[in-house]
Amino acid sequence: MKFKELYEKGLDRKVNPAVSASDLSEDTVLTEIVEYVFTQEIIVNLYNILTNIKLNQGSHVGIWINGYYGSGKSHFLKYASYCLSDKYSEMAFIRLMEATQEMLLSEKDATELEKAGVSLSELSALKNWYVNKAEVEMVMFNIGDVHDANVERTNTFTTIFWNQFNAKRGYNSFNLPMAQYLEKALDDDGKFGEFKEYVKAKGYDWERNISRFAAGRLDLALQMAKEVDSDLAIDVIRERIKNNDINVSVEAFAAEMKEYIERKNNRNFRILFFVDEVSQFIGEHRDLLLQLQSLVKRLDEVCESQVWISCTAQQTLEDVVKNVGGSDTNPEDEVGKILGRFEVRASLQGTSPEYITQKRILDKKGEVEIQLGELFEEKKAMLDAQFILPSTYQSYKNKDDFAAFYPFVPYQFQLIMKVLNSFVDMNYVDKQVKGNERSLLNITFSIAKETAECEVGEFVPFDRFFGAMFQGSMQHLGQRAMSNARQALELIDDELKQAFYRRVVYVLFMVCNLSDADKQSFSATIDNLVTLLMTKVDANKAAIKEEVSQVLSFLMDKAVIRKIKTDNGAEIYEFYTEEESKVAQIIKNQRVDSNTYTEELYKIIYDYFGFSASTNKENFATRSFNVGGNVDGKNILSNNPDVVVDFLTTAVTDSPDLFAFTNQPNHLVFFLYPLFKDNQELRQNFLDYCRVQCFAQEPAISEERQRTKRLFQDRAKEMYQKDIRPKFRDLLDSCPVISGQEILPQSVLGTAKNKERYKATMNRHLQNLYSFAALVNGAEFPKTAGELPAKILRPIEPALMETPLSVPEKKVKDYLDRSPHDVTVADVVRQFAKVPYGWADSCSIYVVNELVRRHLYAFNYNNNPNVSREEIARNIVRESNRFTIEPAKAISQDILNNFIEAWKHIFNVVSIKGSNDYTELFRNCKETPDSALNSLLKNYRELNHQVGSQAFARVIDEAIRLLEQWTAIRDPKEFFQTLTEARDSAATLFDRCKSVRSFVEDQYRKFKEITTFLDANRDNFAFLPDDQQEALQHLKAITADEEPWDKMPAYNKMKRNLEGRLNECKEALIATVRANYNKAFDELEEYAKSVNVSRDKFAQRDATIMLKTNTHNLYALQANANISEFYEQQTARINAAIPRPESKPVQPYDKPANENGGSVREAPVSRMRKVVHLDTHYNTPIRTEADIDRYLQGLKTKLMQYIGGDNDIIIS
16 A cells, blocks of 8 residues: 555645745635534634634733744634634534544543533534624735835834735725725725726726826826716825825824724624734734733723734733733733733644645545554554654654554654744744744645655655755755765765665754754764665664764764763764864865874873873882983983883784883883774774874964864864763773883782772882882981981980991992992982982981991081081081092091090089090080080180170180180091190180189179279269279279279278269259259349239249259259359340330320429330349459459449440449
């Protein structure tokens, strides 16, 4: 049986996926009624609309029908119009009732119908009303098609509705004045039909030529109208038409509709405006939505529910309100009020396109359904195996499902709609080709006709959908996206092979271009591709998979597609764009040099093992070893390495044993080559990744190329992170590791991975290489250079000389003994850092120092054989090349014994630490800070700092010089002999120093009091009487006395005596100063009172006297006794404060006499004192009374110069 024999409806009929409102041909109408597929949703929506139009159950006359593009809105609207039509109403209702009955009687849930109150009786009543009673007229138009952009914006909806209503009446639909004043006037007079016939008789077609009449031949039209209807006032009509004199308003249109309805004189009359695509027309224009609201409201008020407006839209009315900025929840919102005008709603969102498609196209004959059911039962297991699909897609659920959809598979309809939607979003196809009912009908019917001759047992594969969809709808972008694949297919000469390759390309192109969200549920895996290509129930799926795999490899090689790996390990394929394909070819031709290859591989190693130039140190035992590195023989770390780590992905042999035989001892090899060689996918992916890195360095020739470059970089990065890096890490964790010539056994490596594995292998390698490293890893050895000084400076225990040499000491001693030349510490450090020792520098120095401490060797530093331990500790690490190691020299025991006795005598000690070893003895006596020598030197320096300026301290200076001379001796033998020779003289000197210390501790305070007294009264001593000068000189002798301690009582007595005599002088001077100032203040106060000056205008008596007497300097007191300058200053201050009399105006008359006849006397003016400095010096000797008279006459002459005026003279 062929496919074409399966279908109830023949394939030779016409199927209109897209319904045209204007196509009302008999065949079209019958097809649209008979083939209309009902769902419960559609039946409920039709029932609500028809019921409301009949009974007006709502309060307004608006109907809103919404559904996405291609969801069947137009077909639904047209079917509703058939139910309202007087010609097709009965047929449409019968078809509606049959579908309703079928649903109500079927086993399926009919809850929606029951909930909405839909029943056959209700539908029958509606049918009876519409067929037998109702008179319904309809005006159908797509508002976007009939809108005139030149119409005034404020009346857009009113103009459109009025024009379309005029068109319904047979008038023109573009010139309202022409329609209202001419055509309607003729119609009202019953002459419009006659007029059109008359015009036709004159050689014109009114309906075709009306625009020409309106634009330029209006007079001719009016003349012909006048000839038909002589009552017309054509002059008035002409002016109104020319001036566009018409009231276009909602009110006027509502009145027009009211007039039209009243002429019908039928309460069962209804007129419906069916307006398509209203939401697209309104968009975001708030004013348009308000116009529609006003129109619906006024028509309802004026026409009493006999005029209905039904709008179709892709959005719900609530969404339209929100789009214009309105509220769908606030009842007071001006725009939101339109929700109440459209109470009748019909939503087609839930209609299943595949259900409608199955009913219209795939509906089977009764006998065929039985046969297909039997076939399903027979082949069910095979069908389940052939169609293994992602969880969100389904094959046949049962035999009814199989009978309904065969030869198609249910998943195909779900998938193709997602493909079409994605292709529309990507602009690969026309926007009309969308995943909806219309497109699905079109494609399914096309495929059904193409496969009409196929035999039952075959299936329609998914690639068929591409061919049907592709014809005539693929846009330029889609064509370009396919161009690379087409060019690749043209390279195949075998037609059959090319045909199969094309099928794979078709399904791959569709699935690869699904949206990202849809790819999650149906990805382009090879298993999914095989399922999509299935054509027979018994096809060999494994064989098809192998063929598909070859096609995929071919397409990847030709840079048509690429393979990526998901997080869960699945391999999926993606199409390259045209630009991506070009770039992929460029990348494929990139030459990857060894530098790029090793650098990228090194990044993986560094990232995983932490192996880099900044961390190229490995600690083992006591030392940090420099690590070098190579990747495939290319050096990546070269810093004079102690050990080298090799990472090899290629080698002359893939045998670890053979490679180990020729490996260098200090090389640690991660032998990746055998595993890497066998992993072809990893090798290819890594090579591709390196090619992308090379390509990334090239400049982009365009912005598009730059974007594509970034895309490939991102993809390469993703492949690197998800595939390349994890697999290389697995290789690093599992490959053989070779240390020198040993292949490390699994017992050494264990299960360690990552950095732990690297550390384990490196540790074993260092053990193999530096077998003596552990000899100096004990607790006694310094771990760092910072610990070494303390080890060098520690005391030598008596038992050391008797202790056998340690193994490290023996090895160093053997080296020193064998050396034919002078050996420095640096030489020892270098020697024992090498294989097989690997000792830390501090450990090698420590061992050498131990041999020196045993007196087997000695250090010579900068050609100085007597180097101190402090100097050794301070410099041996930093200047190891300046320390020469020499055999030690011995000092006789007699010298040591004499020194010990001399030391005890000089420093008055009982014993000396380290007396059994001269180096220890030398260090303890001379170099330790707390030795008797250094302690005494410290004490004397402190004492000298305290009293060093005094004469008695000269012996301390002498002692310090002697001790410093001893500490400067660097040769132990010279030190011992020098102190032995100075045994008695040094003891005597230090005894004298003890007297100084006792004096300082007991009497130095009194000594300082005397010297302070002498310094403080240096000037005052001139006031002592002559009989005290001798005592003063005796007291001053204390400053030069080198042994003042015995004379301190006499010195104290002399100080007390002199201090008393000075105090007597001071008291006498103070009395004179106080008397002089008291006298001066008495005179000043008397004078101030006489001239009316207040006491606060000049100095205070007590404060001044205290100031003048508050000094210990007798010369100052003597000077302060002279008050003349002070007296003059204070007199001036009083004079400045004397009140001045106010100036009076000159009187024009004499003052009258007093009552006694005498003249009036003015108040006396205060006289000011003037201090005069009189020079009383006289050069001529005075011998006689006459000489005295002459001297006095001279003084009088001088004084007379100041006599007169208002001043009183005071002689100073």
